[in-house]
Amino acid sequence: MSNKKVLLLALLCGLLTAVALNFYLKSVQEAATNIKTRAVAVASARILERTLITANMVTVKDIPVEYVNSYAVNDVSQVVGSTARAEIEAGEQILQTKIVRRDSNRQSLAYSIPLGMRAISIDINEQTGVGGLLKPGDYVDVLGTVEVEIFSVDPNVNTVRETKTHVILQNVGVLAVGTDIGDPGNVEGEEKDSKSDSAGTVTLAVPAEKTQMVAHIASKGDLYLTLRAPADNSVEDRPSIDSLELLK
Missing domain, CATH: 3.90.1210.10 (Antifreeze-like/N-acetylneuraminic acid synthase C-terminal domain)
Incomplete structure (x- = not known):
């Protein structure tokens, strides 16, 4: 084969290789840009x-x-x-x-407790628990009624025991009523809620520094819950009430 033919064949092979390589690179580029x-x-x-x-x-x-x-x-x-x-x-x-997620169906009470708060349960009945109508997600005030001893400076006068009612917590969240921790995604939620009316406990989200006070008053007296309107987050300075205040 003459040198001219060899050279022509080499050029033709090189051209075909260049075309093939160019086609391959374009296909790779298109594949890369079309990745979803x-x-x-x-x-x-x-x-x-x-x-x-x-x-x-x-x-x-x-x-x-x-x-x-x-x-x-x-x-x-x-x-x-x-x-x-x-x-x-x-x-x-x-x-x-x-x-x-806080807005998801809660599988554990622990994940629904706000930071800085603690979950604490108190006993309730229809009178102290708003007639059994409380639901998880409600907000309440907590009243504590306890007997206190009033000491007299006069040795001839006996110590007097007086009942006082204090507002010990305001605007605290209800985490659970009985064993119902609330489940907005539960299709049977209404049936489950109806059973919570007879629940004997309510679990509240209480500031960590107030848990001892709640436990102490619960052991010495009675705790009452008052239900708040959803939009009411006010906090008031209310003094304690005793029998003398009632007579006034």
Whole structure:
């Protein structure tokens, strides 16, 4: 074969190779630009178990659809304010199964307790518990009626025991009535609520520093709950009442 023919054949092979390579690169580029992605909430830092998730712990990342977990959350607003049920590593997709949202169906009373509060249960009856009409999510004031000893400076006068009623807590949330912790997604919710009328206890979200007082008054006297209107979050300075005040 002459040199000219060899050279022509080499040029032809080179041209075909260039065309094939160009076609391949274009197909790769088109495939790369046609990747379908989905916005997913991922942890921007390591989130420990039982941690309240804040905005700086979460970011949104576009992930190829085939790699998105079926339980992944795609809206940051659904994550912020939730509590981590399990540890979440930085960069990990945030899954519905790893968080407990406050507006979701609550499976554990612990996750519905506001920060700084403690859950404490008190005994009630129809008189002290607003006729058994309280529901989880209501807000109440707590009144405590106890007997106190009034000491006299006169040795000839016996010590007098006087009953006083104090407003010990205002605008506290009802977490549970009996064993009903509230479940807005429960189809049988109405039937469940109707059974809570006869519940003998109410669980309240009480500031941590007030729990001892509630427990002490409950052991020495009686506690009464007064139901608030949903829009009423006022706090008033109300003095205690005794028998002399009633006579006035």
